[in-house]
Amino acid sequence: MKKSLVFMLVLVLCLSTAVVLAAEGTYEAIIDFSAGHEQGWGPMGGAVRYIASEDFRSAPFSLAVLGRTQIWEGTIYRISNILQEGGVYSFSLWMKGMNVKPGSTAWITCVRVDKAGQASYERLCDPVPVNNDEWVEIVVKDFVFSLEGLDRIEIYPEIDDVEAAYYMDDFKITGDKPIKL
Numbered sequence: 488m489k490k491s492l493v494f495m496l497v498l499v500l501c502l503s504t505a506v507v508l509a510a511e512g513t514y515e516a517i518i519d520f521s522a523g524h525e526q527g528w529g530p531m532g533g534a535v536r537y538i539a540s541e542d543f544r545s546a547p548f549s550l551a552v553l554g555r556t557q558i559w560e561g562t563i564y565r566i567s568n569i570l571q572e573g574g575v576y577s578f579s580l581w582m583k584g585m586n587v588k589p590g591s592t593a594w595i596t597c598v599r600v601d602k603a604g605q606a607s608y609e610r611l612c613d614p615v616p617v618n619n620d621e622w623v624e625i626v627v628k629d630f631v632f633s634l635e636g637l638d639r640i641e642i643y644p645e646i647d648d649v650e651a652a653y654y655m656d657d658f659k660i661t662g663d664k665p666i667k668l
């Protein structure tokens with residue numbers, strides 16, 4: 488009798504744990520360039536990109552971005568291809584400069600393009616100091632994804648040093664709805 492009571496208690500505890508986990512369900516996806524290609528990061532302006540093996544945050548590759556002449560130039564990712572309507576997502580992107588000037592900062596910007604082709608821009612986080620010695624993390628929290636009335640939504644890193652070349656790596660998305668990488 489006592490044994491079955493303990494069993495029941497354990498069962499109840501297990502069930503309630505499962506329910507909590509389901510309620511808190513989070514999804515995670517990471518683009519670490521380990522496959523040796525850009526995994527969806529595309530061209531932004533006249534910048535040049537290549538898969539880099541000489542420096543990375545996670546082995547064996549990162550993505551190198553160079554040849555910039557504008558703050559916004561670099562590389563861009565279409566999140567509307569992979570996120571789900573109504574989801575609340577966070578983004579993390581790691582960056583290390585090659586030649587950035589002291590005092591430079593980086594951040595992530597979002598562009599929403601409506602069905603008429605009109606673009607609107609939003610800075611998604613505070614600027615983060617970047618340097619040539621260490622990897623720094625740029626974080627965007629609680630981004631509410633909705634494609635309502637829009638053609639696409641894309642995000643891209645910006646650096647206020649317009650000629651800065653840099654490496655980026657370990658682009659991670661977490662959210663409360665699935666991510667279709």
Ligand SMILES: [Ca+2]
Pocket residue numbers: 519520521543544545546547548549656657
């Ligand atoms: Ca990597």
